[in-house]
Amino acid sequence: MFALLLCEAFLLTPIFLFGSTGxxxxxxxxxxxxxxxxxxxxxxAGGMIGVAVYxxxxxxxxxxxxxxxxxxxxxxxxxxGALSGLLFSFFTVSLxxxxxxxxxxxxxxxxxxxxxxxxxxxRPDGFLNQYCGTISRLFMTRSEAPNGFxxxxxxxxxxxxxxxVIAIVVAVVLKRTRVGLFVRTVGENAGxxxxxxxxxxxxxxxxxxxxxxxxxxxxxxxxxxxxNGLVEFKNIDAYGWLAVALVIFxxxxxxxxxLGAILFAFLFKLPEIYGLPSASLNILxxxxxYFVTVVILVIISMVNKxxxxxxxxxxxxxxxxxx
Amino acid sequence: MKxxxxxxLKNISKTFGKVKANSNVSLDLYNGEILSLLGENGSGKTSLxxxxxxxYFPDSGSIEINGESVSITSPKDAYKYKIxxxxxxxxxxxxxxxxxxxxxxxxxRFNKEKRKALYTxxxxxxxxxxxCANSYDEEVELKKARKLTGFxxxxxxxxxxxxxxxxxxxxxxxxxxxxxxxxxxxxxxxxKTLYRGVDILILDEPTAVLTPQEIxxxxxxxxxxxLAGKSIIIITHKLNEVMEISDRITVLRKGELVGxxxxxDTSIEQLTEMMVGQKTELNIERSEPKGxxxxxxxxxxxxxNVFGNEVINNVSFDLKEGEILGIxxxxxxxxxxxxxxxxGVQPIANGEVIYHRQKKxxxxxxxxxxxxxxxxxxxxxxxxxxxxxxxxxxxxxxxEIKTQVKAGEILFNENETMYLKGKNPREIRExxxxxxxxxxxxxxxxxxGTMNINENMMLRSYRKGKGPFLNFxxxxxxxxxxxxxxxxxxxxxxxxxxxxxxxxxxxxxxGREIAYAPSVFMVAYPVRGLDINSSYTIYNLLNKQKENxxxxxxxxxDLDVLLALADRILVLCNGKVxxxxxxxxxxKKQLGALMLGESL
Numbered sequence: 001m002f003a004l005l006l007c008e009a010f011l012l013t014p015i016f017l018f019g020s021t022g023x024x025x026x027x028x029x030x031x032x033x034x035x036x037x038x039x040x041x042x043x044x045a046g047g048m049i050g051v052a053v054y055x056x057x058x059x060x061x062x063x064x065x066x067x068x069x070x071x072x073x074x075x076x077x078x079x080x081g082a083l084s085g086l087l088f089s090f091f092t093v094s095l096x097x098x099x100x101x102x103x104x105x106x107x108x109x110x111x112x113x114x115x116x117x118x119x120x121x122x123r124p125d126g127f128l129n130q131y132c133g134t135i136s137r138l139f140m141t142r143s144e145a146p147n148g149f150x151x152x153x154x155x156x157x158x159x160x161x162x163x164x165v166i167a168i169v170v171a172v173v174l175k176r177t178r179v180g181l182f183v184r185t186v187g188e189n190a191g192x193x194x195x196x197x198x199x200x201x202x203x204x205x206x207x208x209x210x211x212x213x214x215x216x217x218x219x220x221x222x223x224x225x226x227x228n229g230l231v232e233f234k235n236i237d238a239y240g241w242l243a244v245a246l247v248i249f250x251x252x253x254x255x256x257x258x259l260g261a262i263l264f265a266f267l268f269k270l271p272e273i274y275g276l277p278s279a280s281l282n283i284l285x286x287x288x289x290y291f292v293t294v295v296i297l298v299i300i301s302m303v304n305k306x307x308x309x310x311x312x313x314x315x316x317x318x319x320x321x322x323x
Numbered sequence: 324m325k326x327x328x329x330x331x332l333k334n335i336s337k338t339f340g341k342v343k344a345n346s347n348v349s350l351d352l353y354n355g356e357i358l359s360l361l362g363e364n365g366s367g368k369t370s371l372x373x374x375x376x377x378x379y380f381p382d383s384g385s386i387e388i389n390g391e392s393v394s395i396t397s398p399k400d401a402y403k404y405k406i407x408x409x410x411x412x413x414x415x416x417x418x419x420x421x422x423x424x425x426x427x428x429x430x431x432r433f434n435k436e437k438r439k440a441l442y443t444x445x446x447x448x449x450x451x452x453x454x455c456a457n458s459y460d461e462e463v464e465l466k467k468a469r470k471l472t473g474f475x476x477x478x479x480x481x482x483x484x485x486x487x488x489x490x491x492x493x494x495x496x497x498x499x500x501x502x503x504x505x506x507x508x509x510x511x512x513x514x515k516t517l518y519r520g521v522d523i524l525i526l527d528e529p530t531a532v533l534t535p536q537e538i539x540x541x542x543x544x545x546x547x548x549x550l551a552g553k554s555i556i557i558i559t560h561k562l563n564e565v566m567e568i569s570d571r572i573t574v575l576r577k578g579e580l581v582g583x584x585x586x587x588d589t590s591i592e593q594l595t596e597m598m599v600g601q602k603t604e605l606n607i608e609r610s611e612p613k614g615x616x617x618x619x620x621x622x623x624x625x626x627x628n629v630f631g632n633e634v635i636n637n638v639s640f641d642l643k644e645g646e647i648l649g650i651x652x653x654x655x656x657x658x659x660x661x662x663x664x665x666x667g668v669q670p671i672a673n674g675e676v677i678y679h680r681q682k683k684x685x686x687x688x689x690x691x692x693x694x695x696x697x698x699x700x701x702x703x704x705x706x707x708x709x710x711x712x713x714x715x716x717x718x719x720x721x722x723e724i725k726t727q728v729k730a731g732e733i734l735f736n737e738n739e740t741m742y743l744k745g746k747n748p749r750e751i752r753e754x755x756x757x758x759x760x761x762x763x764x765x766x767x768x769x770x771x772g773t774m775n776i777n778e779n780m781m782l783r784s785y786r787k788g789k790g791p792f793l794n795f796x797x798x799x800x801x802x803x804x805x806x807x808x809x810x811x812x813x814x815x816x817x818x819x820x821x822x823x824x825x826x827x828x829x830x831x832x833x834g835r836e837i838a839y840a841p842s843v844f845m846v847a848y849p850v851r852g853l854d855i856n857s858s859y860t861i862y863n864l865l866n867k868q869k870e871n872x873x874x875x876x877x878x879x880x881d882l883d884v885l886l887a888l889a890d891r892i893l894v895l896c897n898g899k900v901x902x903x904x905x906x907x908x909x910x911k912k913q914l915g916a917l918m919l920g921e922s923l
Contacts, residue, residue: 181427189414
């Protein structure tokens with residue numbers, strides 16, 4: 001039973017991890033992007049478009065190559081994610097719109113966009129499902145021995161492992177490299193960054209675009225691995241908000257994000273697997289990730305130590321000649 | 324050392340909206356010299372230097388560096404031309420260590436160039452082609468130089484230590500900025516520029532936040548840098564420091580260049596005259612304070628900031644009715660916190676704020692006192708009649724007393740004491756205390772920039788009106804009367820406040836607070852950024868209030884104004900009172916000494 005829970009939880013983890021890694025990177029540059037749930041939806045829609053485009057190019061499932069399919073969906077998901085980031089940065093940096101308003105508007109847009117693309121792309125023959133099946137089996141190392149070690153850790157597609165790799169890479173880049181230091185500077189004190197010769201706008205644009213691309217992979221993962229190419233919209237945006245909460249929960253550290261994502265997925269799946277005695281208890285458990293995030297927020301505000309706080313300039317636009 | 328022209332500014336102009344920050348300013352700078360940029364607040368010193376540092380871009384004019392015309396569009400450009408600026412408000416990241424703050428903004432190209440320079444230097448020293456080391460020492464040095472390629476905080480720390488040793492700084496590269504003192508932060512800012520190898524260093528008001536010992540240390544460092552051939556520009560308005568450190572002095576007034584003089588050819592008197600123009604006698608009519616009754620008493624007040632540091636430390640003073648109490652001090656020495664603590668905005672850690680309310684000629688009534696009590700109090704001489712003569716009720720029949728009381732002919736003065744500690748502004752208002760507060764941050768704490776004048780009036784009266792509905796008429800009337808009485812330049816009362824000029828914003832704010840008929844009126848820097856006419860309007864308004872018996876606390880930065888306007892001056896230094904003096908008997912120099920924490 002526990003092995004099954006672990007297995008299911010691990011299957012869900014990359015959604016949270018992709019989402020929170022992308023959002024953390026964005027927030028480290030001082031951009032509070034509440035459009036992350038929307039970006040995730042758009043990423044999923046990108047995956048659908050990728051399949052559809054490849055399908056029309058190769059002329060049907062029979063002629064398809066799983067590897068090429070994977071490259072197409074990956075490309076389109078990243079492209080749509082990058083476009084989301086570009087749009088967000090354009091509105092907040094270049095046009096100086098309010099970040100919160102822009103983010104929330106984008107979330108609404110993304111959910112709608114997912115639905116729209118789903119209706120446009122979907123065909124009754126279930127070709128999306130076929131393609132996704134091949135993709136998720138593509139890089140799978142092994143899948144025998146149900147609910148054992150292999151099932152839990154090795155029976156996943158490439159995207160699964162990619163989420164962990166990206167989280168670690170982002171953590172290392174932010175912590176150890178020059179570029180990471182500059183990104184953190186922009187997020188902590190954009191005025192200082194500017195005075196030190198860092199192009200604040202450039203850094204915010206680039207980190208937001210990369211961050212959104214990573215977040216978009218969460219949508220792709222959801223579409224390919226969890227929904228297996230089915231287009232119906234379940235609660236993909238709820239995963240998005242949990243990813244945003246995870247950023248706070250992990251104190252803006254993507255390496256901690258791995259543990260956080262596993263914990264969130266664990267709590268999310270727990271009632272489903274164990275079949276808790278009552279429906280209300282069920283809901284209570286699914287609510288736990290939000291609750292622990294609130295607890296963490298309370299704790300960090302009580303600790304009052306600058307190292308664990310949000311980036312100081314989070315959500316604050318920067319304009320050099322303002323007086 | 325040969326004097327060479329390193330920097331030339333030609334006819335620089337810069338405007339912000341309608342405000343002319345600089346118009347046609349020209350300036351020369353030579354190597355190995357210290358140039359002071361002198362001028363009053365708002366004379367355009369910082370704007371001019373911000374143009375040089377790439378923060379602002381000039382509207383017109385040209386900049387030449389080493390004879391070459393350049394365009395500086397960003398701070399990065401400024402560093403390219405080896406110009407570094409230490410801003411008055413430090414540009415440091417609190418959560419980073421010193422060394423991290425130093426390396427931010429430096430890309431790999433910077434390190435490559437540095438390595439190249441080091442190679443050539445080693446090469447020339449050993450007289451060998453690069454790479455073929457034939458002595459052990461050279462090999463070690465080249466190995467070291469090769470390390471300079473990547474992102475290496477250890478190497479940067481060593482470099483910082485080297486800079487410290489060369490110029491005489493003390494700084495721990497691993498210390499976090501949030502744990503540093505102001506002086507350390509400044510040191511770090513200077514090191515940051517030196518690390519980038521600047522030749523022209525601009526210091527904006529470097530001494531404003533330092534103690535005399537720290538200033539001495541800073542000046543030694545600056546002299547060392549001068550000996551190393553660097554050019555230094557110091558922005559300041561302190562004349563004695565100018566005379567102490569600089570070689571030449573450029574004076575600005577109202578954004579325009581007044582002139583440049585050599586230190587050896589000038590005197591403090593001449594500089595003062597250049598700075599302020601013709602000697603301006605401040606014609607503020609100051610009347611003698613009327614009452615002598617205590618209005619406000621502050622006892623052993625202590626206030627802590629969010630980090631738990633004491634920003635106000637055992638401050639005690641009193642405010643009498645009909646007087647202006649000036650508060651002087653270098654900015655950031657607790658003025659803001661003091662006013663906010665009295666107004667109930669900041670929590671008080673320790674001490675008391677006591678308000679004495681005098682109610683004069685209040686008729687006695689049977690509602691409060693029984694006949695017996697009235698008789699007893701009359702014996703004690705508490706009551707007086709309509710003409711102010713004491714009333715004695717001895718041998719007066721009870722019936723007569725009753726009629727007199729009912730007719731309101733027996734009066735008394737009441738002195739009510741109220742403790743304001745732990746009360747918020749609303750609770751203070753509900754006690755019936757009219758405490759008006761004009762904060763220094765006009766559009767932050769005082770007014771809402773995006774709301775119009777009418778609506779801003781309502782911020783004081785939003786609790787009036789029937790049920791959930793607001794009373795719109797009274798604020799509208801108040802707004803209209805302020806606009807006509809104080810001559811606010813606005814098309815109508817429906818204009819967003821942030822669109823008004825600074826002076827008009829201030830008039831709206833002060834007008835609103837006065838319309839509220841305060842008994843204690845606290846103003847912080849009310850004339851900051853205002854032209855001379857608007858300033859006088861404000862002074863006159865304050866003096867009028869004073870004549871009406873209002874007690875005024877005036878926090879100001881211009882000592883001349885404080886000396887001419889206030890009756891007494893309280894000087895704050897590091898959150899402590901360093902003196903309460905009679906403004907009529909003290910001079911500017913003594914006040915300055917008090918501000919620095921020295922005793923008279």
